[in-house]
Amino acid sequence: MSALQRQKITAAAEEFIELGEQRVSYTLRRSPRRRSIALLIDERGLRVAAPLAAPQQAIDSLLREHAAWVLRKVGDWQQKRPPPRNWTAGEQIMFIGQPLSLVMRSGIEAPQIDGDCLLVGPPALAPKAVETRVRNWLKRQALDLYTQRCADFSMQLGLPAPAVRLSSALTRWGSCHSSGRISINWRLIQGPQAWIDYVAAHEVAHLRQMNHSPAFWRTVGTLVADYAERRTALRRESQRYLLL
Numbered sequence: 001m002s003a004l005q006r007q008k009i010t011a012a013a014e015e016f017i018e019l020g021e022q023r024v025s026y027t028l029r030r031s032p033r034r035r036s037i038a039l040l041i042d043e044r045g046l047r048v049a050a051p052l053a054a055p056q057q058a059i060d061s062l063l064r065e066h067a068a069w070v071l072r073k074v075g076d077w078q079q080k081r082p083p084p085r086n087w088t089a090g091e092q093i094m095f096i097g098q099p100l101s102l103v104m105r106s107g108i109e110a111p112q113i114d115g116d117c118l119l120v121g122p123p124a125l126a127p128k129a130v131e132t133r134v135r136n137w138l139k140r141q142a143l144d145l146y147t148q149r150c151a152d153f154s155m156q157l158g159l160p161a162p163a164v165r166l167s168s169a170l171t172r173w174g175s176c177h178s179s180g181r182i183s184i185n186w187r188l189i190q191g192p193q194a195w196i197d198y199v200a201a202h203e204v205a206h207l208r209q210m211n212h213s214p215a216f217w218r219t220v221g222t223l224v225a226d227y228a229e230r231r232t233a234l235r236r237e238s239q240r241y242l243l244l
């Protein structure tokens with residue numbers, strides 16, 4: 001089988017099913033490697049993975065059999081998912097754990113905070129341009145804050161301030177390169193300071209230990225004593241911040 005053929009076969013298709021009163025859409029991905037049908041629900045919605053030859057009827061009956069679970073989980077995720085953004089006045093932006101309300105104002109060049117508002121201008125700016133300005137502003141704030149926090153933690157360990165970059169990986173919040181360069185996801189600037197500090201401390205601790213040994217975690221613990229709680233909260237609650 002050529003790579004292209006395989007790609008076609010495993011390509012995802014948008015499907016839907018009526019479950020009780022509700023029409024539920026899902027992504028169906030068939031793969032030659034799968035031996036059974038699997039259901040997965042997360043922030044991307046309902047996904048079904050199935051063997052190439054699985055009859056649609058088998059997929060339908062599995063979905064019906066688990067209808068209550070599917071509807072509950074899909075509903076849970078829809079509540080967690082922020083509404084689609086339109087990048088106009090009133091839009092809420094999270095910044096270091098605090099909600100900021102977007103306000104369009106004339107005479108504003110670069111976005112700026114005013115109380116619990118983020119001022120963006122000029123008022124005639126198209127939503128797409130508002131989005132770009134806000135994202136760029138968030139990235140600038142993120143780089144400043146991460147650089148500062150990594151420098152603080154490095155100093156506590158008696159190390160020179162590391163080079164810090166922004167990443168936009170959708171799967172991880174931070175990483176530390178063997179060269180000593182630290183990357184932290186710019187989207188983390190939406191989360192609370194406690195999370196930002198945990199990720200910065202974690203990556204700085206890698207400058208001492210390039211592994212996740214007990215010695216590594218002891219180092220993290222000297223920087224952020226309650227790192228375990230923060231790590232759990234980050235894993236449990238941070239998904240929605242990846243969607244900006």
Ligand SMILES: [Zn+2]
Binds near residue numbers: 202206211212
């Ligand atoms: Zn690590």
